[in-house]
Amino acid sequence: MSTSRRRTLLKVIVLGDSGVGKTSLMNQYVHKKFSQQYKATIGADFVTKEVLIEDRLVTLQIWDTAGQERFQSLGVAFYRGADCCVLVYDVNVNRSFDTLNTWHDEFLNQASPSDPKTFPFILLGNKIDVDGGKSRVVSEKKAMEWCASKGNIPYFETSAKEDRNVDSAFLSVAKLALEHERDQDIYFQTVVADPVPEVEQRSGCAC
């Protein structure tokens, strides 16, 4: 049963500075809703979404975290066992881009994955809709360069408000996570048990 859980549940952590739109992205993806009035996330929030990848039904377990730096202290509890880490920054705020390194390193440090070099990250440059892109300060090129420096992290430019690229970004997340989880299974030589019950119990899925 524990192996089946591992096989179908993918834990995704969403990190990034406060106010870059982590909660908005997550809600847009899971509930297809956008609101101007989100409450600040305290500690961490949690949603699940089922996705079909390569004929396989997997449940994305998305952890939305608080953006304030000091909440990183609590990260160790949430980060462990993650299959993918989504880094989010606001293309209109330089600082949110500059702190990406901290989030990246802090995650690897606290999640302490067995394969820090190859652990799947993904970068989302959010709020590309703001002011028609005029207030943008972080160029796509700069972001791509950063991604390249971190081992070719996939990069998506998104708008949670206009639902641009959100689905494709999270699909990529799911694929990366699935890939990583498979590698982990191989790495730990976990014997595959019957994964069927997982699918049975899910009746009312939102996708």
Place this chain on the structure above:
Amino acid sequence: MDGKPKGSPFSSEKWKGQIEKDLPRTFPGHPALDEDGRNALRRLLTAYARHNPSVGYCQAMNFFAGLLLLLMPEENAFWALTGIMDDYFDGYFSEEMIECQVDQLVLEELVREKFPKLVNHLDYLGVQVAWVTGPWFLSIFMNMLPWESVLRVWDVLLFDGNRVMLFRTALALMELYGPALVTTKDAGDAVTLLQSLAGSTFDSSQLVLTACMGYQAVDEARLQELRNKHRPSVISSMEQRAKGLRVWRDTNGLASKLYNFKRDPEPLVSLSAEQLSDLTETSSGSTDDMYSGLTVNTEIDSLPDPKDQLVWLKVELCQLLEERRSAVLRADELETALMEMVKQDNRRELSAKVEQLEQELSDLRQALLDKQEQEQAMLQVLMRVEQEQKVTEDARIFAEQDSAAQKYAAHVLQEKYEEAMASLAQMENRAVMAETMLEATLQYQSSQQKAQLPSPSPSPRTPTRDASPSQVNQDSSQEFQPRRISLLAPFSLGWRDKNKGKQNVSDESTNGKLNSSTEQIVVDTPKKDDEKQGDSPQEGEQKVDTPRRDTEQRLETPEITTNSMQGQEEQLEEIKLD
């Protein structure tokens, strides 16, 4: 960590950004939080940040302040907030958030104690209680429970003067929803269910009753005891995290860290040994040295006794050493596993290569055998061809010899033939000579005869006019005939035949033909001598005409003969001159 600004104007600036971000995210849409309400909230939060820079501003405080502002004037709200933050939740929302983490460990122990079955199940699912209860505590259940329940909990909390109510409420919620949680089948379900169940805890009385009556044993003293028990581990993990981050940044990754462990474990152990000796030294020396030597966090300041600190540090050091050792072991294991994998890989690759090579070798051998067979066959064919060639060569030589012999024979024959031809030509010449000579002689004789018998000769035709010409001719010819025949029998048949023909013309036409043919020869001979060849049509005419003439104009023929005889005489004279 050491750079915590204390009361400088910069500090308020530092929080300002976060406060501004959170103003619209505090109870968004609430009518009380209009422009004025937000300004008040900003002032309240900024004031507290300046009042207690060690906390400054932490997310969640905006909700507390917002709630307080809804209930009381701005200044009262400030003092209430200060009281809650500094007294109830000391060390909770500070930069390190240590007490928050400690409380979660304490709660987990309590839940483990009270609900072993539930915890068992959650462990099985891989769910940590803190995932859900952490946000509960941080927000003091705000946004987690229905408003009424939140306010009831706050009531009790403020009344109690400590945060025991947090634990009691959490335990009450576990008690209420534990049975449902046990039925969940994965971590996601468990967390989602607990969140949604808590959010629908509308029976605030039941909740408060369960919390306060059910968990009276959970009091401040008990909690302090548990907090003291768990605090070191939180602090150590904090240290570790800070160190880990430093190491992570220095060595650029845990992988290289592991690699370094694996490569030279000794230096690392000795390093830690050095640290240990440093520690023992500092225990006798000043505590300042120890601090500088170990770059300890400022949190250690809060620990009461240097001796306790020393013990705790030793414990931490031991833990670290243990961890390092295990890391080294893990690295070794990984290395051996890797090596084995590599070896296996190599072996597999090599065996595959060997197989491939063997296959190729056998292929080549087969090819070689085939080639050899072909070669042999070729050799045999070659031998046969050679033999045949020899045979044909022999045959050719024989044939050549034969042909040479034949050629020689042919040559000889040719020579003989040429000789014969030459002799024939000679004979002919001779014959011609003889003939001409004969003719010459004949003419000479006839001229002689003419000289001897002058009367008949000048007028040979006179008798013909008088008598029958045939008689005259017969007479003259009869005189010379015997001699002629005797001398020129083989050569001048024409003459005799002519004469005969002349005699028998009237008898037989066939004879006439014969005559004509002989006539031809007669005509031909002088031609040969003269080497004139353009007269053949005349000859034809003569041929054709002769039979008729034979019959019709017999009389003319003697003239012709005489004419020709005259021509021949002239020719002879010419030859003589030559």
